[in-house]
Amino acid sequence: MKFYDALGLEPKLALDLDDLKKRFYDRSRQWHPDRFSRANSEEKQRSEEMTSMLNDAFRTLRDPVSRAEYFLRESGLELPKDAPPELLEEVFELNMALEELRGGDESARGQLVSAQERFAAMMGDADASLAGLFAHYDEKPERAMLDQIRATLNRRKYVSNLLRDVEKELNVHSAN
Amino acid sequence: MSTLQIDFGHAKPRIVGIDLGTTNSLAAVMDLTGPRILSGIVPSVVSVTESGEVIAGAEAREMLITHPERTVYSVKRLMGRGVGDVQEELKLFPFHVVEGSESVLKLQLGDKVMTPPEVSAYVLRKLKEDAEEVLGAEVTQAVITVPAYFNDAQRQATKDAGRIAGLEVLRLVNEPTAAALAYGLDKRKEGLVAVYDFGGGTFDISILRLHDGIFEVLATNGDTHLGGDDIDNLLLNIALEDIQSEWGEDVSGNAGLVQLLRRAVIQAKEALSFAPAAMIDLEYGPRTYQREIDVQLFNRLIEPIIERTLRPCRNCIKDAAITVEQINETVMVGGSTRIPLVRSAVERLFRKRPHTELNPDEVVALGAAVQAGILGGEVEDKLLLDVTPLSLGIETMGGLMSKLIHRNSTIPASETELFTTAVDGQTNVLIHVLQGERELVKDCRSLARFDLKEIEPMIAGMARIQVRFLIDANGILNVTAKDLRTGKEHSMDVKPSYGLTDDQVEAMILESYDKAEEDFKERQLREARIEADAILGAVDKAKEDEAYQALAEDERSTIDRAINELRLAYHSDDHLLIRDQIEKLNQATMALAEAIMNEAVGKALKGTNVNAQ
Numbered sequence: 001m002k003f004y005d006a007l008g009l010e011p012k013l014a015l016d017l018d019d020l021k022k023r024f025y026d027r028s029r030q031w032h033p034d035r036f037s038r039a040n041s042e043e044k045q046r047s048e049e050m051t052s053m054l055n056d057a058f059r060t061l062r063d064p065v066s067r068a069e070y071f072l073r074e075s076g077l078e079l080p081k082d083a084p085p086e087l088l089e090e091v092f093e094l095n096m097a098l099e100e101l102r103g104g105d106e107s108a109r110g111q112l113v114s115a116q117e118r119f120a121a122m123m124g125d126a127d128a129s130l131a132g133l134f135a136h137y138d139e140k141p142e143r144a145m146l147d148q149i150r151a152t153l154n155r156r157k158y159v160s161n162l163l164r165d166v167e168k169e170l171n172v173h174s175a176n
Numbered sequence: 177m178s179t180l181q182i183d184f185g186h187a188k189p190r191i192v193g194i195d196l197g198t199t200n201s202l203a204a205v206m207d208l209t210g211p212r213i214l215s216g217i218v219p220s221v222v223s224v225t226e227s228g229e230v231i232a233g234a235e236a237r238e239m240l241i242t243h244p245e246r247t248v249y250s251v252k253r254l255m256g257r258g259v260g261d262v263q264e265e266l267k268l269f270p271f272h273v274v275e276g277s278e279s280v281l282k283l284q285l286g287d288k289v290m291t292p293p294e295v296s297a298y299v300l301r302k303l304k305e306d307a308e309e310v311l312g313a314e315v316t317q318a319v320i321t322v323p324a325y326f327n328d329a330q331r332q333a334t335k336d337a338g339r340i341a342g343l344e345v346l347r348l349v350n351e352p353t354a355a356a357l358a359y360g361l362d363k364r365k366e367g368l369v370a371v372y373d374f375g376g377g378t379f380d381i382s383i384l385r386l387h388d389g390i391f392e393v394l395a396t397n398g399d400t401h402l403g404g405d406d407i408d409n410l411l412l413n414i415a416l417e418d419i420q421s422e423w424g425e426d427v428s429g430n431a432g433l434v435q436l437l438r439r440a441v442i443q444a445k446e447a448l449s450f451a452p453a454a455m456i457d458l459e460y461g462p463r464t465y466q467r468e469i470d471v472q473l474f475n476r477l478i479e480p481i482i483e484r485t486l487r488p489c490r491n492c493i494k495d496a497a498i499t500v501e502q503i504n505e506t507v508m509v510g511g512s513t514r515i516p517l518v519r520s521a522v523e524r525l526f527r528k529r530p531h532t533e534l535n536p537d538e539v540v541a542l543g544a545a546v547q548a549g550i551l552g553g554e555v556e557d558k559l560l561l562d563v564t565p566l567s568l569g570i571e572t573m574g575g576l577m578s579k580l581i582h583r584n585s586t587i588p589a590s591e592t593e594l595f596t597t598a599v600d601g602q603t604n605v606l607i608h609v610l611q612g613e614r615e616l617v618k619d620c621r622s623l624a625r626f627d628l629k630e631i632e633p634m635i636a637g638m639a640r641i642q643v644r645f646l647i648d649a650n651g652i653l654n655v656t657a658k659d660l661r662t663g664k665e666h667s668m669d670v671k672p673s674y675g676l677t678d679d680q681v682e683a684m685i686l687e688s689y690d691k692a693e694e695d696f697k698e699r700q701l702r703e704a705r706i707e708a709d710a711i712l713g714a715v716d717k718a719k720e721d722e723a724y725q726a727l728a729e730d731e732r733s734t735i736d737r738a739i740n741e742l743r744l745a746y747h748s749d750d751h752l753l754i755r756d757q758i759e760k761l762n763q764a765t766m767a768l769a770e771a772i773m774n775e776a777v778g779k780a781l782k783g784t785n786v787n788a789q
Binding site: 025028029032033034037038048049051052053055056058059 | 346347387388390547550551552553559560561585586587588589590646648649
């Protein structure tokens with residue numbers, strides 16, 4: 001996988017962030033266009049290619065979620081776009097509460113605040129289970145594990161969207 | 177003649193760092209001991225005299241009062257912009273825009289028509305000449321700073337200005353980043369630094385992580401249309417209204433008076449940073465206008481402007497994915513940060529006292545010189561990792577913008593996209609490239625249209641053209657296309673939405689050579705000849721003196737020979753040879769000069785004696 005190659009890493013799902021940062025800085029020092037301002041155009045172009053790749057790689061790999069998404073894509077797994085079915089009821093109630101608050105019904109606020117807390121906790125859970133799954137997969141790379149990671153990522157993404165919507169609505173109405 | 181000249185002092189040409197500001201510009205260079213400002217501040221003002229000569233700097237600033245309609249200031253606000261973008265400022269500017277130009281503004285100054293990059297080039301040329309004077313060597317390469325929030329067209333326009341001025345622009349550096357570089361240079365600084373840069377016409381906020389010599393920008397935000405100019409305009413409007421009611425006359429159309437009033441307003445504004453009240457004081461012929469402004473009123477006026485800087489700050493903190501508490505230092509840059517209300521607003525937002533010990537007018541130029549040192553290889557332990565301030569994308573179906581490179585991505589950043597044809601036999605594909613954060617194309621900034629042309633006619637969807645979008649270390653977009661079927665580079669036409677095409681810039685460079693004030697060598701030569709004229713004239717005169725007749729025969733012939741040799745050298749194009757001969761003539765006439773001097777002193781002494789008796 002080219003992003004791992006760019007930083008001289010084995011393709012693993014769990015990464016040491018300090019090590020990642022150090023690799024990124026060291027390689028940037030070596031390849032940045034600033035180091036090639038008096039070089040010929042071929043070398044300049046190579047430096048630009050190397051650093052833009054390095055920058056992409058670092059940006060993608062430093063965040064566990066985008067790293068896992070990249071890893072899955074490179075492993076030939078597309079990310080699903082459907083809502084996780086176990087959340088349907090939750091979403092239905094949330095939409096009602098959002099409607100009520102928009103309509104000026106302040107009693108819905110408490111419900112939304114507790115939903116906000118619940119979603120934040122779900123995000124934390126998802127992050128923790130991802131970390132566990134990463135370690136498992138790195139030790140024993142099984143396809144089934146990737147499917148689990150994929151499902152967890154999908155759920156996490158969906159919850160993060162819900163959280164964003166709730167927070168936006170709560171902010172808008174507290175501002176007024 | 178074969179003289180081998182070895183120049184020990186300048187093994188490598190010096191790269192200068194230039195802060196090309198809205199109000200003032202400044203150049204600096206990296207020395208062994210650190211960055212150093214070269215010569216003085218150059219006001220970013222350009223004027224065309226009645227004889228058609230273009231002047232820049234302090235001289236041009238004086239012309240603002242006497243010839244406002246042929247003088248440009250704050251041209252940075254017009255860089256890389258279209259006519260539609262700048263209607264508001266044009267109302268306030270005394271100069272005129274030529275009608276009929278859409279993508280490039282053209283300004284009418286006297287009988288000259290100039291684009292903003294050409295105007296800026298005159299400021300740069302002045303800085304270049306001043307720098308050459310101080311360094312005693314030609315300057316051809318520069319690092320120029322730009323507001324971090326400048327878009328692609330504004331950056332390109334700045335680079336064009338450099339080229340027109342005869343400078344190879346090795347790098348555009350973001351102003352707040354340059355300031356951080358100067359700030360973190362000597363000190364072993366580590367941690368998170370916020371740079372609040374509030375200048376004459378633009379506002380930037382950048383948050384950086386300093387670690388082991390690496391200056392990594394985490395996020396940047398800003399407003400390229402917000403600065404001290406806006407504060408001036410508020411005060412100016414108050415004064416104009418006052419004058420209308422006092423004099424019973426609308427004077428806003430009197431450009432000379434408005435510029436004089438602007439100057440008075442700026443003086444009052446600057447005084448208000450140190451005093452509880454200040455006077456706007458105008459004398460215009462026999463008429464006068466005076467008005468006291470106190471700090472309370474001033475603060476009330478500028479509060480909305482300061483508030484407009486705080487929103488980008490909050491967004492920047494959010495984009496950097498940090499909390500305010502994590503920021504270790506806040507650095508203040510730009511003249512407008514001298515205003516106490518600005519300082520207190522920043523202190524409140526960042527919850528710590530901002531650094532104000534650096535000279536906010538010089539720190540950006542000093543940082544640019546450090547970056548010049550990095551590029552020149554003199555500074556080896558520092559590295560800047562900057563970001564692109566705006567997302568880059570392309571237009572897709574339904575007038576939507578599809579993002580390819582997100583804002584705050586570390587640059588250089590690149591993305592490839594595969595394009596194909598939609599109908600059978602289609603021979604070209606148009607790509608509309610945009611910059612901005614909004615979803616709809618109409619809310620984003622159009623950068624350029626690329627036409628992938630001469631596609632071999634084939635069935636729809638068969639063509640495979642890979643287009644690579646690269647934002648380079650200057651924050652400028654480069655686009656290349658490859659035909660994956662042939663593996664060859666695919667040609668395309670580029671039509672920038674705002675700004676000059678390459679051909680236009682080339683034409684301006686040629687034109688500037690035609691009209692340019694002489695280059696460095698010519699100037700050296702001219703100066704040497706002036707000196708030669710002076711000494712030849714003096715020696716001619718001395719030959720009429722009795723002291724000359726009193727010289728020995730061989731002394732007189734030495735002088736004559738030196739004169740002849742200088743006259744010969746005078747017509748060569750080597751200023752060093754002329755200076756050598758001047759020196760020889762100096763030596764040859766030493767005794768003569770002494771004799772004349774003694775004679776003069778003798779006469780003078782006699783004179784005093786007479787008077788004393």
